[in-house]
Amino acid sequence: MKLKLNNAWRGCALLATLFLAACAATPPQPPCNPDRQNLPDCPPQGALQDPVVDQRYQRRSIADASALQIDPIKLGMEADVPVKDALGKVIGSSYEESIASLAAKMWLVDNARFSVDAVYYIFTRDLVGYAFLGALCEAVERGVDVRVMVDSLGSNHPTHSELKALRHCATDGGFAVNSAGQLTTRKARVQAAVFGALTQPGSNYNRRSHDKLLVVDGSLPEYAWVMTGGRNISLAYYGLNKDGSRDPNAYKDLELLLRPAPGVLPEESVGRVSENYVSILLANPGNKVLSSGMAYAGQRKKMQESLAALRAMPDFQRAYDAMPVYLQENIHPVRTRIAHELGNIVSDDVVGSYDENLAKNPNSIVYIARKLEQLDPDNRTIRIVSPYLFLPRYERDDGSVFHDSADNIQRWLDEHPDNRLEIVTNSVLTSDNFFTQSIIDMDTAPSLLLDEASVKQWRKKLADSELNPELVASDHWQRMINNPRIQIYQTGRLDADLLGGDVAYGKLHAKFFLTDAWAFVGTTNLDYRSLLFNNEMGFYVVGEPLREELVEEFEALKSQSYRWGTPEWLQMRAAVREKGGMKGVTSKRQRSLFKNLRQTGLHWQF
Known part of the structure; x- marks a missing residue:
């Protein structure tokens, strides 16, 4: 696939002209x-x-x-x-x-x-x-x-x-x-x-x-x-x-x-x-x-x-x-194009007018990704690595929903039965931000993998959700989390040094995503702050050898992870809670943290 984007370069030539016009006059120089x-x-x-x-x-x-x-x-x-x-x-x-x-x-x-x-x-x-x-x-x-x-x-x-x-x-x-x-x-x-x-x-x-x-x-x-x-x-x-x-x-x-x-x-x-x-x-x-x-x-x-x-x-x-x-x-060798979110610096009504704001910045990371997906939507495996991956859901002032990422992903999979989505993100063991981790574990992953009733059950207190065998040991749970077309991995395993083992997993901070045809490497976390408030930047690249190296990096991170919802993943979370400290306490309180973020609107700031 070719990266079918405009090859002109008029805007920054004009910018350079403006900068030259705006330069201050040369100051007087005393005798040398x-x-x-x-x-x-x-x-x-x-x-x-x-x-x-x-x-x-x-x-x-x-x-x-x-x-x-x-x-x-x-x-x-x-x-x-x-x-x-x-x-x-x-x-x-x-x-x-x-x-x-x-x-x-x-x-x-x-x-x-x-x-x-x-x-x-x-x-x-x-x-x-x-x-x-x-x-x-x-x-x-x-x-x-x-x-x-x-x-x-x-x-x-x-x-x-x-x-x-x-x-x-x-x-x-x-x-x-x-x-x-x-x-x-x-x-x-x-x-x-x-x-x-x-x-x-x-x-x-x-x-x-x-x-x-x-x-x-x-x-x-x-x-x-x-x-x-x-x-x-x-x-x-x-x-x-x-x-x-x-x-x-x-x-x-x-x-x-x-x-x-x-x-x-x-x-x-x-x-x-x-x-x-x-x-x-x-x-x-x-x-x-x-x-x-x-x-x-x-x-x-x-x-x-x-x-x-x-x-x-x-x-x-x-x-x-x-x-x-x-x-x-x-x-x-690659073909490459810079992309950014400069529009976030100057946009107004960042949630209610998100789609209108996005249309004003055709150089946006998100805007370009959507255009590329339209060019070649079939036979794709989309791989995403982000430490703080969210699924945006935007409403108008009247409460009507005009963008729901979870629904859009499911629709994309329904329309393209050979497509798959794989995600690597942080766990409670490797994350440096327990607020964002609560959103990942209580919203991002459940919204993609679980049905509506199971999402509600998962968000209940520990005894009724994570520690409830009727939920997490059921055949229904196993079928949902082992979805062959949506695979979510979280870094860290039970042999971690933080849990008494001998392997250091560090803190995931990498940010890249790729398909079978192109890739993006940059600064965006694809969380609300990156999508709405921050300027972010990076480069889209097309070139098979480099893309294959990113796939290798993705697979290496997967090998250091557990799939969300599996028995090993649940056991790791239990070990973190038992270990105590800040990670243990915040892991126990994930559900209340998530609820409070949603009720106060503070989730928009992460």
Whole structure:
């Protein structure tokens, strides 16, 4: 099957024009020393004024949203986005791949030639966070232009002194080189912003940037790399403790690494498209662009110390040294297209008008998935991996239901008798969020597998449901949960270290879904927050070798799971309750948690 989507790229070209028009005038430059040119930033004698570098520099300047003639978010929604050739690589969920993910990020920054863009929902001030900043600081000093954005809620901090310290690295910034390796008059910058800062006019505390995106040399097709998926910038996502030992309970995640295919036009390459996307996010009116005249010497020292500590860790060092080979292995030709949920940032009446809001963003992850399903609906196995998978049900203000995912899935199966649905999600053992887990276990899985009477019985108190053999030991129950066309798996097994065993299952955090023809890897959890309130992003890809690697990842996660409702699954849940602690207590209270979330309407916030 071909990815039949518009190949034009008019919207972001217009955006680039607007950004250039919105750039502030060049500030006056005081007289420079005799050994320097009397130009902005006092470049060294012999540095060239290169128009290509100048244009690239201006295009990367954060636009003043108030000076733009159009809302950049709406422009991103309306842009005609290309489907282009690229090379893609899956960075998987194993411990070794987690270390490789961190090593790849650091290696790509260390080898950047012109630019780095980093946009992350969670940016933690821990060893990984400071080491990453240390690598960015070194890049700026080499002449690499850097843009960084974090979310004001996911990366909450009163001052963000760590990002302000990174900005100060530009004081010692080097000058950019052109394609011929010649020094130019453009000095490297650090532009840092906080998405949706509550101190900013137009900011909405409930609209978040859930992005996780690294773009290196986006405008240079021969050098560009793009990485996205579920991993944030935090020690908890890379399988390491701060002393370099293995963290058995780290997040189990997955990412997609892309680079432009040879011969792709620079303005339509996956690197440039991703760089333009970052420009749109940075222009959001609710952002706060950071500035400070302080040096933050203590923060810079912490960056250097953390970077040295990370580089000295044996497992990281081995992975880093292997990067030149690793980045060339198992990288496959694909057709790819970026998708996002920018519409969630600006939408109104997010539940009652969900269908109308979705139609306004043809670049939406959900919108594109629906279109692709219409193109080739038969003989499909849909596989979904999500830590927090919900089944949305939307009503109008008058109470009429206009979208019910459970009904839609059942109708899809009825209309296409050869189709199947397989899901991997968290269990009470592996989840880091007991509220979302209560929705999964009391709504998502039961709504797909059980009949209406059994759903009602399952939601009753423990003695009448989970501990009731008349329900869970009945032949009727076995027939429902062993549905050959809907299979739901939850990670973790009875041999888990948390239950006294010797296997570490971690916490599932990967987010991808695929059919027999295409795949998507990105940041969306497919829960209410991802579908209604957050901006999410990722890439659709078509390419059989890469899709097969995602199938292998899916099967590996299945092998670490139990099917929902089976005797082994029930036994695992009983063991968690018996173990006690937060997981045990919240597992016992799942039904009341679910009921309270529904009654208060708080389920919409997860």
